[in-house]
Amino acid sequence: MELFWYMVLMTMLAIYIILDGYDFGAGIIHLFFAKKEADKKAITNAIGPFWDANEVWLIAVGGVLFFAFPTLYASSFSGFYLPLMMILWLLIFRAIGLELRGQIHNRLWEKIWDKAFGVASLLLALFFGIALGNVVRGVNLGMVNETGVSTHEAHYFFLPLWNDSFSPEANHLGIIDWFTILLGIIAVITLTIHGANWILYKTNSDLNPKLKQVVFKLNFVLLFFVIVSISIWHLIESNPFENFINYPWLAIFPIVTLVGLFGLFKVKSFKKDGTPFVFSSLFLAGGFFTTVSSIFPNLLPSTNGVNPSLTIYNVAAEDYGLTVGVYWFVIAIVLVAVYFTIQYKVFKGKMDNIGYGDH
Amino acid sequence: MEDMLFYDRMQFAFTITFHYLFPQLTMGLSLMIVYFKWCFLKTDNLQYNDAAKFWMRIFAINFAMGVVTGIPMEFQFGTNWAKFSELTGGIIGQTLAMEGMFSFFLESSFLGLFLFGEKLLGHKWHFVTGFLVFLGSWASGFLIIATHSWMQYPVGYEILENGKFVLNNFSALFSNPWLLPSYFHNQAASLITASFFVSAVGAFYILNKKHVEFGKLFLKTGVIFGLFSSIIVAFPTGDLVAKNVVKHQPVTFAAMEGIFQTEEGGAEIVLIGQPNILEKKLDNKIAVPNILSFLTYQNWNAEIKGLNEFDSKDYPTNIPGLYYAYHIMVGLGTIFIGLMIIATFQLYRKKLYETHWILWCLMFMIPFPYIANTTGWYTAELGRQPWLVYNLLRTSEGASPTVSSGNTLFTLLGFVGLYLLLGILFLMLVGKIVNKGPQLIKH
Numbered sequence: 001m002e003l004f005w006y007m008v009l010m011t012m013l014a015i016y017i018i019l020d021g022y023d024f025g026a027g028i029i030h031l032f033f034a035k036k037e038a039d040k041k042a043i044t045n046a047i048g049p050f051w052d053a054n055e056v057w058l059i060a061v062g063g064v065l066f067f068a069f070p071t072l073y074a075s076s077f078s079g080f081y082l083p084l085m086m087i088l089w090l091l092i093f094r095a096i097g098l099e100l101r102g103q104i105h106n107r108l109w110e111k112i113w114d115k116a117f118g119v120a121s122l123l124l125a126l127f128f129g130i131a132l133g134n135v136v137r138g139v140n141l142g143m144v145n146e147t148g149v150s151t152h153e154a155h156y157f158f159l160p161l162w163n164d165s166f167s168p169e170a171n172h173l174g175i176i177d178w179f180t181i182l183l184g185i186i187a188v189i190t191l192t193i194h195g196a197n198w199i200l201y202k203t204n205s206d207l208n209p210k211l212k213q214v215v216f217k218l219n220f221v222l223l224f225f226v227i228v229s230i231s232i233w234h235l236i237e238s239n240p241f242e243n244f245i246n247y248p249w250l251a252i253f254p255i256v257t258l259v260g261l262f263g264l265f266k267v268k269s270f271k272k273d274g275t276p277f278v279f280s281s282l283f284l285a286g287g288f289f290t291t292v293s294s295i296f297p298n299l300l301p302s303t304n305g306v307n308p309s310l311t312i313y314n315v316a317a318e319d320y321g322l323t324v325g326v327y328w329f330v331i332a333i334v335l336v337a338v339y340f341t342i343q344y345k346v347f348k349g350k351m352d353n354i355g356y357g358d359h
Numbered sequence: 360m361e362d363m364l365f366y367d368r369m370q371f372a373f374t375i376t377f378h379y380l381f382p383q384l385t386m387g388l389s390l391m392i393v394y395f396k397w398c399f400l401k402t403d404n405l406q407y408n409d410a411a412k413f414w415m416r417i418f419a420i421n422f423a424m425g426v427v428t429g430i431p432m433e434f435q436f437g438t439n440w441a442k443f444s445e446l447t448g449g450i451i452g453q454t455l456a457m458e459g460m461f462s463f464f465l466e467s468s469f470l471g472l473f474l475f476g477e478k479l480l481g482h483k484w485h486f487v488t489g490f491l492v493f494l495g496s497w498a499s500g501f502l503i504i505a506t507h508s509w510m511q512y513p514v515g516y517e518i519l520e521n522g523k524f525v526l527n528n529f530s531a532l533f534s535n536p537w538l539l540p541s542y543f544h545n546q547a548a549s550l551i552t553a554s555f556f557v558s559a560v561g562a563f564y565i566l567n568k569k570h571v572e573f574g575k576l577f578l579k580t581g582v583i584f585g586l587f588s589s590i591i592v593a594f595p596t597g598d599l600v601a602k603n604v605v606k607h608q609p610v611t612f613a614a615m616e617g618i619f620q621t622e623e624g625g626a627e628i629v630l631i632g633q634p635n636i637l638e639k640k641l642d643n644k645i646a647v648p649n650i651l652s653f654l655t656y657q658n659w660n661a662e663i664k665g666l667n668e669f670d671s672k673d674y675p676t677n678i679p680g681l682y683y684a685y686h687i688m689v690g691l692g693t694i695f696i697g698l699m700i701i702a703t704f705q706l707y708r709k710k711l712y713e714t715h716w717i718l719w720c721l722m723f724m725i726p727f728p729y730i731a732n733t734t735g736w737y738t739a740e741l742g743r744q745p746w747l748v749y750n751l752l753r754t755s756e757g758a759s760p761t762v763s764s765g766n767t768l769f770t771l772l773g774f775v776g777l778y779l780l781l782g783i784l785f786l787m788l789v790g791k792i793v794n795k796g797p798q799l800i801k802h
Contacts, residue, residue, distance in 0.1 A: 049471035052426070056463045062433050063456035070448020077437025077444070078759035084438055085770045089777060092427040096781065099423040103788050143761065156441070158761035317449035321526040325453065332460035339468035346472055346479055 001322040002312045005068035006299075008329070010292055012064060014285045016057035017128075018194075021284055022277075023051040024128075025195015027094065027121020028188065030114065033207060033214070040114065042205030044098065045351045046198060051098065053343065055091070064329075068322060071155055071315035072299050079139060079157040080131070083175050087127050094120035122188065129187025133180030134159070136291055137168050137236045138301030141310065146171070154307040155315070168236050173303065179236055182229055189222045190284060193264065197277040202351045215267045215276065223261065237301075240294050250293050257286030366767040367439045367758050370774065372740075374431050376733055377778045381425035383732050386500055386546065387553025388418050389493035391584060396486045408482075410576055411489070413797035414557070419474055420788055424781060426467075431774070433459075439767065443747050443757030447524045450516055451506045454532060458502035466495030500549070501542055508537035511739070512607050513748050524748070537607070540599035541739075547592040548735060551695060552728040554584035558702075559725045560793055562718040570796040575712055578721075582702045582711070589695040597692070598654075604742065605655050608749065610669040611742035614678045615685040616651060617641045621665040625649040631686075634679045639666070676744040676754075684737035691731040698724070 026047050034040045066073045077084060097117035101110055139157045142150035162174035170177070196211040233240045244250050260283030267276045295301060300310040308314070316322065392414045399407035433455065436444045444452075469491040477485045515531030516524045526532075558581025564574030604612045613619075617629055619639040628651040632644030652661040666674060675681050698720060705711040712718075743749055747757045 049475045052423075053464065053467040053471060055426075055430075056459070056467045059430060059433060059463055060456070060459035062437075063452070063459035066433075066436065066444065066448050067452025067456035070452055071445050073437045073448060073452075074441035074445035074759075077434065078439075078441035078762050081438050081759070081762050081766055081770075084434060085773065088431050088434055089773060091430060092777060092781070095423060095427045096784065099420065100784060100788065103420075104791070152760055156761045158763075317452065318523075318525045321449045321453060321529075324526070324529040325456070328457060329460065332457070332464075336460065336464045339464055343468045343471060346476055 001319055002068075002316040004326070005064070005316070005322060006297075006312045009061065009064055009068065010289065012057060012061050014288050016054070016061055017284055017288055018281045019054035019057060020051070021125075021191050022195050022198035023047050023054055024121045024125045025191040025193070025197075026199060027118050027195070028125065028192045029195050029199060029207075029211070029214075031118025031122060033210065034114075036206075039205060039207050042203045042207060042352060043199055044101075046202040048351065049343070049347050052095075053340070055095070058091075067325060068317055069299070069312070069315045070317055072310055075141075075155045075157065075310060075315070076300060079159055080134065080175065081158065082161055083127060083131065087124065087131075090120045090124050090127070094124065125188045125191040126184040129184035130176060130180040132187070132288075132291060133183035134175055135300060136295055137173070137177075137179060138303040138309070140173060140304055141300070141302040142304070142307040144304040144306045148304075148306055150307060155310060179232070182225065182232075186222070186225050186229060189218055189225065190280070190287070193218050193222065194277070194280040194284060197267075197280045201274045201277045204350050204352055212268050215264065219261070219264050219267075222264075226261070237294065243294055243296055253286050253290040253293055255286075256282050257290055260284070260286055363762070363764040363767060364755055364758055366764050366771055368754070370439060370767060370771040371435055373771065374428065374435065374774055374778075376736075377782070378425065378428040378432055379733065379736060380729055381421050381428060382496070382500070383549045383552045383729070384556060385418060385422050385425055386496050386549040387551070387584075387588075388414060388421070388556070389489075389496050390550065391553055391557060391580065392418060393486070393489050393493050394580070394584075396482075396489050400482060400486055406572065406576060409797045410573060412477075413573070413792075415474065415489075416792055417789055419470070420785065420792075422466075422470060424785055428778070428781070439759055439762065440747075440757050441759035441762075443752070446522055446752065446757075447748060450524050450526045450532070451509060453526065453529070454502050454506040454509070458499055458506075462495045462499035462502060464495075466492055466499065469495065497546065500546060504542045504545055505532055505535070505538055507739070508535045508541055510748050511541075511743055512537040512603070513751060518751070524751075537603055540596055540603060544592060544596035544600050544735075547588045547596055548728075548732050550584060550588035551592060552732060554581045554588055555695070555721070555724050555728045557581035558585060559722045562722040563793070564796070565712055566715065566718050566722065570798065573797045578711065578718075579706060581721075582699060582706055585695070586699040586703045589692065589699050593692055593696060602655070605663075608742060609664050610666065610673055611675055611681070613664055613666045613669070614675045614681050615738065615742060616663070617644075617682045618663060618665040620667050621662060623662065625652040625660040626655075626663040627651060628654065629686075634682045636678060673745070675741055677741050681738060681741040684734040684741060688731050688734040688738055691727055691734075695724075695728070695731070 026043050030040060030043045034043055062073075093116050097113040097115075097120065101113035101117070139159060141157050142154040143152045143157055144150050159173060159175050162176040163170055163172050166174070166177045168177045168179035193215050196215050199205065200208055200211055200215075244254070260279045260281070263279030264276060264283065270276055297311045297313065298309045299312060299315060302309040392411050395407050395411035395414065398404070399411060436455075469488045472480065473485065473488040473492055476488065480488065509532060512535060513524075514535050515526060515528035517527050519525055557577050561574045561577030561579075561581055564570045565578065601612075604615070616626075617632055617634050618626060619641070625648065627646040627648040629641060629644050629646045632641035632646070635642045649659045652663060653659050655661065655663060666678075698717075702711060702717050702721065705714050705717060745753055745755070747754050
């Protein structure tokens with residue numbers, strides 16, 4: 001049962017990253033490349049009817065996490081208190097930026113909300129990368145002190161935003177250190193590419209030729225950072241390849257990641273506008289699954305030798321609840337698939353003329 | 360520890376109070392929009408379609424505010440109430456996860472279609488998407504009230520040795536006797552907010568002599584929905600909720616009514632009075648004898664237990680707050696019924712649009728349904744204190760063990776600032792749309 005819900009949760013998270021990922025990416029593109037009003041319009045039109053529903057995946061992930069793994073939910077949400085609250089504020093800011101911008105036609109008003117939307121998208125991409133970094137690096141569960149004594153129950157912890165050394169190997173970890181920042185940067189680059197690909201797919205804007213260039217160039221930067229992160233991974237995880245050796249079929253994930261990455265280099269020669277988006281989705285999903293399967297069955301590793309890591313087995317809810325959950329979940333997920341099919345069918349093709357922001 | 364609990368409670372109370380200002384309008388308004396769109400399909404009168412589109416626009420802003428202020432609610436269970444989440448997540452996680460999966464997806468997918476898809480879909484399918492948005496928002500309310508009901512009256516659980524609550528009967532969550540009365544009470548209250556809002560805009564248009572035809576339509580629709588919902592909210596739903604409290608939380612009921620001492624020969628109903636905790640009595644009260652016994656047990660002389668019969672550590676933590684919240688809710692509810700009866704009577708005599716004093720009253724009524732809804736919610740939540748899960752888990756046992764009071768205070772201030780900004784923007788935009796009027800929405 002735990003394994004089933006683990007796979008459900010990770011799949012939902014991957015869907016969330018792909019869907020809301022292109023929203024964040026569109027925001028970053030908006031921040032750096034949209035100079036003319038027509039460009040801005042093209043970008044917001046491309047995500048207009050979708051972003052709200054995309055964000056629901058985050059709420060749904062939160063709900064499923066709460067229900068299936070309540071101890072993990074309690075432990076990680078209280079432990080990562082400050083960054084989560086900031087993510088909330090950024091999500092609020094981004095959403096109102098999108099909603100409010102078109103409501104009043106005034107240059108300053110529009111500028112403020114354009115920036116709110118762009119900056120919040122950028123920071124959210126960065127924070128989500130940092131969050132993933134924290135999860136693979138692990139935390140000091142039980143808040144064990146220098147003498148090896150837990151000051152709290154074994155599954156609770158609290159992390160400040162940073163410590164004075166910014167090192168992932170420090171005794172007192174912070175949320176932000178150079179390792180988690182590295183993952184944050186990778187997230188920003190990846191989502192920028194991903195967002196650009198979505199805009200290519202959904203619009204015929206004048207920006208498109210330029211975006212192809214941007215994606216092409218950013219690929220090299222991304223490749224560089226991916227190589228750097230792989231070469232230092234052993235610093236935070238003693239044996240990152242263990243799972244892949246024990247379960248060779250897991251190798252599918254890194255392979256998918258690489259296929260996605262190399263596919264992106266051909267962005268200029270694709271005939272269909274949707275193809276680059278498929279490759280950036282593959283890269284995102286593959287990268288995410290590779291990362292989480294390297295720590296499986298851990299969900300949150302412990303950095304001290306005193307308290308055990310949180311695994312899918314020691315944080316799950318009881319079997320009866322998890323079993324009834326399967327019945328309603330299957331019904332719900334089928335419905336969700338139907339909704340999304342309808343939504344993407346109705347708004348299929350290019351979105352230049354939908355006129356988001358005028359409603 | 361005391362500080363931390365105080366800030367945690369303040370933060371939750373503040374964020375949920377602000378959040379609930381939005382869904383109470385969207386739940387009621389979605390029904391009224393569906394009604395307008397349905398009238399259009401039946402009569403082909405374009406005015407109804409314009410009305411639906413006008414309210415849709417206000418709905419969209421309101422919905423967005425509801426969503427963005429709702430996400431923190433889900434997060435805060437984990438961030439601020441980690442111990443509570445850990446112990447009860449196996450149970451309330453069910454209903455909260457179902458809310459996400461069943462209602463949010465439905466609402467958000469079809470809201471996009473409803474807002475942008477009129478041309479693509481045609482009117483019939485546009486109506487269907489509107490109906491699905493309505494269904495989603497009411498399902499969301501249902502699952503939240505199901506969660507709330509479990510905290511008020513826990514069912515279908517067992518408690519393990521480590522203190523964890525484990526679900527052992529899924530269907531009990533939905534056959535909870537607390538659930539249906541609370542749900543319909545709440546939905547009727549939402550409909551009050553929406554119908555008062557719609558009739559206030561109608562009254563504003565008529566008094567302002569702008570968009571008068573729409574003013575009449577809004578006023579008529581608002582008043583009829585308003586009469587219906589303000590009666591339902593009191594009887595039978597409010598009555599049934601109160602009977603649940605009497606039966607399952609007698610100490611709460613005593614505090615709500617301000618009964619400090621059990622009195623023989625039937626309890627009086629207090630219209631106005633001020634609870635005096637030190638001397639354990641009501642000051643300055645005006646009361647009618649024996650009515651409360653009758654309302655509660657249909658027996659003029661039935662005994663109602665006073666606070667003196669209970670252990671003081673189980674008293675609601677804020678007795679005056681609870682007492683006033685309850686009395687404000689009931690008082691406002693009574694005013695709503697009275698006003699709507701008079702307005703309907705005038706409408707029936709075809710004199711409503713000329714009776715200016717009623718129009719003025721209706722226009723200035725806008726904040727009061729919000730106050731009534733909020734105090735109603737407070738009555739329920741303050742009434743449950745000092746318990747998170749009634750009689751089983753105390754609020755003091757539910758907070759996050761590792762989050763310090765400084766962090767909670769910091770984020771509380773953050774929320775206050777951010778929500779203040781949101782509130783101002785919301786009022787500004789809705790004011791602008793209302794002032795522009797329905798006809799300008801078309802193009």
